[in-house]
Amino acid sequence: MPVHVNLEELLARRNMTLTELADRVDITLANLSILKTGKAKAIRFSTLESICRELKCQPGDLLTFGK
């Protein structure tokens, strides 16, 4: 997958667990781990928005190309 999801790094930088994030953004833990492991086929703008809001980052921080 050329587009890499940096969710793990972002979470580590903020000392947040996946479960915590799941609670905050109202996304199921299962779906967040799909996103984290890079198995997701697509991401909703609403998901992107809420993750960026909670992690206080830009979409570009979460998704990088060719890493």
Next chain:
Amino acid sequence: MSLISTEEPAIPLHPSSPKASKPNKSIQSRDPLLLGIHLAALISMIAIIIFAVLVVLGAVLIWIGANQIAVDIAKSATESTTGNSAGTTAFSTAITLWMLFHMGLLEVMCIIGVLFLLLVRKISSSVSRGEPFQLLNARRLTTMGWLTVIANCISMKVGSLASWSAFFQSTFTQYLSINQSHLSSPPATDFFKSIPGAAAMIDTTFPFGGWLLALMLFMLARVLREGAILRSEIEGVV
């Protein structure tokens, strides 16, 4: 990155719930239509199975007892025309086999009916589980389409047989009416008459609509296949 905190209130809050794409299960399972289909299919299946068992019993009875009736009919017919009973056995065997063949076709129709209803139940339960768009359901609908085609072919075959047997019957009843006094067992006439009547009944239960149903089922199978593809696409959406 820090800009986001000031912009944040402007961004409309849309808490994403990826599972929202799945239909609400509790509503689906309480759907009276699905429950009705489930029950109707079950009751129809039981009725068909009982009917099929009765047909088997009837076939056994024909093989054991009514064979004698066929012999009587054939005997009176051949005697009235030729004056002797030559060919009676062949004639009676033909009548018996003809009746058994029709009953066999009825059995096949029963099996098709039960399979069809089983598939209906499987599809309806998949709908109540909230996952109707799957390739398995598309395949089920295709199978149902083919079952309908087979049932249509059988009813056509029975139809052609019915027209043949109508001729058979009319010639026979002619003999019987001429030789009514010679006939030892009058109930045999009623019995014999009832069989082609039954065949005609099978013929009329599957009119043109049967072919239309098959086409609709094939079309719906394609619709479901498309739906299943769309469904699998949305599976990976977070």
